[in-house]
Amino acid sequence: MAFNRKKVKNVVFIMLDTLQFNYLGCxxxxxxxxxxxxxFARxxxxxxxxxxxxxxxIPVRRALMTxxxxxxxxxxxPLxxxxxxxxxxxxxxxxQTALIYDTAPMRLAKFGYARGFDFVDFCPGQExxxxxFADVPLDPSLKPEDFTSPTMVWDKExxxxxxxxxxxLDEIGCFLRQQQHRRSDADSYVAKVVNRTQAWLNERRDKSRPFFLWVDSFDPHEPWDPPSVWNGEPCPYDPNYEGNPILLAPWTPxxxxxxxRECEHIRALYMEKITLVDEWIGKIIDSIREQGLWDETMVVLMSDHGQPMGEGEHGHGIMRKSRPWPYEELVHVPLMMHVPGVEGGQRIQSFVQNVDVTATIMDIMGQLDTESGVSDHGMNTYGADEFQGESLLPLMQGEVDKVRDFAIAGYYGMSWSIITDDYSYIHWLVDEEEKNSVDCVAGSEKTMSEEMWTCTAGAKVEMPSHNELYDRNSDPFQLKNIAAEKPEVAKELLEKLKLYIGELRTT
Amino acid sequence: MFTTIDDSTYKNTIADTKDGILICFKKQCPHCKNMEKVLEKFAKKNDGVTFYKLDSEENPEARDELSAERAPTLVFIKEGAISATKAGLMNPKEMTAYYRSVQ
Incomplete structure (x- = not known):
């Protein structure tokens, strides 16, 4: 079956929060x-x-939605x-459009990330x-301190x-209040999102009309509470660990x-949680097939970011996203697309970014060349004329080898990174002038004044003071800074990075 | 699209302009080129606006007089006088909004 835009009626977009790319078999x-x-990858x-x-x-969702x-x-x-x-x-x-999600940051008051969906189903409880649920009585047999390591909480005295x-302990207590009635894996957060998705796909949607369905599962994001924690069994990926399960860790280095050893166990719990997510997400893909939708539905599966989880390549010395550090373990994401009529099993090398995913979805839906205007009834209508991404369809059909020469990543106003075939480079916006000229013009009037840059108050804006250059082939996880050894490369990449940010700033 | 002006012509040019925008640039500034592209897009949708450019390194008098040390700096001209000055980058949408706000 050759690709035919008219035959692709639906899109299912599956976002799995905090799923590190190299924790997947594919x-x-x-x-x-x-x-x-x-x-699915095959x-x-x-x-x-x-x-x-x-x-x-939030910025990831914003890029994908806009x-x-x-x-x-x-x-x-907010949007x-x-x-x-x-x-x-x-x-x-x-x-018809639907959003089924438990990603609580999207639900923040006035943030508006459910805007415009015909059907919205939010499953409460995540971060x-x-x-x-802070006032819900907690079963006295469940003590927050039993779900983390005592040495992370108390000193020797x-x-x-x-x-x-x-x-x-407060954070763990809140999750326990939520999950204290859990009896099986079907009570996990990902299962709730998947079951509600199944209900919409099987019953609620209008089967005579095409649909765009966005499924946003916060799992496998922490808390690290896979089945073994609730069943009181050893974690299958770390059966010999003898301490408490570690549901959460502090927002500290x-x-x-x-x-x-604790970092290792946390990673094992995370692995087990990914296996649980895989099992449930598989049900959505099976359902698409069982309903005969596979040959008329584009399916995208991706994550927003990975996760720092320890020393070295695991997290550069931090646990959770507690610093605005755009290293490989955080910014490199898994991305797969099934497009009816496009050959499966391909593995694409080209750099791609979130905005390209959006452009691809709209290309396949025949909406990429649309422009904003006014309808016959005088209502404002909107088009894709402000998109900055490239459709990946020509790439998937073998018409081009790449859509970009490099990728960028970072935290607004704090860190910028550029990733090329040979190098990765991180520019820290550390001094006040750099921070306050976030549109990269010295002395610009635009100031970096965001009160909130991530979802947890425990996170701190602490950054290294020197820019970093890494050999991407011999050191993909960025452990040996070679900026001093190759200053000309570092300078060239910084200029390229600033120029590109400037280009984006003016389009 | 741009008329180039310098230290010797900028005062009279501004005085004779009803509705115009001057970009003060530096030759080695990549962002100035980006901003020129924004002005080109803006020009297509805004008939009646005149566009000028001035090399701020080669014209120190105008640079100091117009407070255009930063590059790029845009100088908005209305009825022969400066109505606003703005340094930094804008995209076409922001440019249009800013232009309207200083009318």
């Missing part, structure tokens, strides 16, 4: 069991070099009426939303080490707080 991991996602097109540009959760880069413009912010989203463009077209200790 990206080369030999240990972690992800049979459903691996099978039948779809897998992108080896997909990078999220603006981090973390088709525009966020790094030059802003970070953790504004100046933004044109996929669903704004689809308004007035014969396309930022778990405090909704039995006192809290610092404010992070209390915050950690790893050194002197989280031991290497």
């Amino acid at each position: 990206y080369g991991n030999k240990k972690i069991k992800t049979p459903n996602i691996d099978r 039948q779809s097109v897998l992108f080896e070099n997909a990078y999220s540009e603006g981090l973390p959760t 088709g525009r880069f966020t790094l030059p413009y802003g970070g953790w912010q 504004t009426t100046d933004d044109t989203t996929i669903t704004d463009i689809m308004w007035g077209k014969n396309m 930022l939303d778990h405090t909704s 039995g006192n809290f080490i610092d404010d992070d200790s209390k915050q950690l 790893v050194e002197n707080r989280i031991s290497e």
Whole structure:
């Protein structure tokens, strides 16, 4: 079956939050069991070099929904009426739209990330939303301190080490209130999202009309609470560990707080959680097939970012996204697309970014060349004329080898990174002048004034003071800074990075 | 599209302009080229606006007088006088909004 735009009626977009690319079998991991996602990868097109540009959760959604880069413009912010989203463009077209999600940052008051969807189903309980249940009585047999390591909380005298200790126990307590009635895997967060998705796909949607469905599962994001934690069994990826399960860890550097053995166990719990997510997400893909939708539905599966989880290549000394550090383990993301009529099993090397995913979806939906205007009834209509991404369809059909020479990544106003075939380079916006000229013009009037850059108060804006250059072939996880050895390369990349940010800033 | 002006002509040019925008640039500034592209797009949708450019390194008098040390700096001219000055980058949408705000 050759690709025919008219035959692709539907799009299912599946976002799995905090799914690190190299924790999947299809990206080369030999240990972690992800049979459903691996099978999907074999039948779809897998992108080896997909990078999220603006981090973390919210900027990624913003880029995907608007088709525009966020790094030059802003970070953790609500959608504004100046933004044109996929669903704004689809308004007035014969396309039913649905968002089923438990990603609480998208649900933040006034943030508006459910805007324009015909059907919205939010499953409460995940991070930022778990405090909704702070007053629910907790089963006295469930103690927050039993779900983390005591040495992360108390010093040798039995006192809290610092404010992070209390915050950690409070955070765990809130999750326990939520999950205390859990009886099986079907009560997990990902299962709830998947079951509600199944209900919409099987029953709720109008089966006579095409649809765009966005499924956003916060799992496998922490808390690291895979089945073994609830069943009181050893974690299958670390059966010999003898301490408490570690549901969460403090928002501090790893050194002197989280031991290497504890980091290893956290990674094992994360692996087990990924296996659980794989099992449930497989049900959505199976359902698409069972309903006969496979040959008329584009399916995209991706993550917004990975996760720092320890020392070295695991996280550069931090646990969770507690610093605005755009290293490989965070910014390199898994991305796969099934497009009916496009040959499956391909592995694409070209750099791609989130805005390209949006352009591809709209290209396949025949909406890429649309322009904003006014309808016959005098209503404003919106087009894709402000998109900054490239459709990946020519790439998937073998018409071109690449859509970009490099990728960018970072945190608005704090860090910029450029990733090329040979090098990766990180530019820290550390001094006040750099921070306050985020549109890269010295002395610009635009100031970096975001009160919130990530979802947790425990995170701190601490950054290295020197820019970093890494050999991407011999050192893909950025452990040996060679900026001093190759200053000419570092300078060239910084200029390229600033020029590109400037280009994006003016388009 | 741009008329080039310098230290010797900028005062009279501004005085004779009803509705115009001057970009003060530096030759080695890549962002100035980006901003010129924005002005070209803006020009297509805004008849009646006159566009000028001035090399701020080669014309120190005008640079100091117009407070255009930063590059690029845009100088908005209305009825023979400067109505606003703005340094930095804007995209076409922001450019249009800013232009309207200083009318």
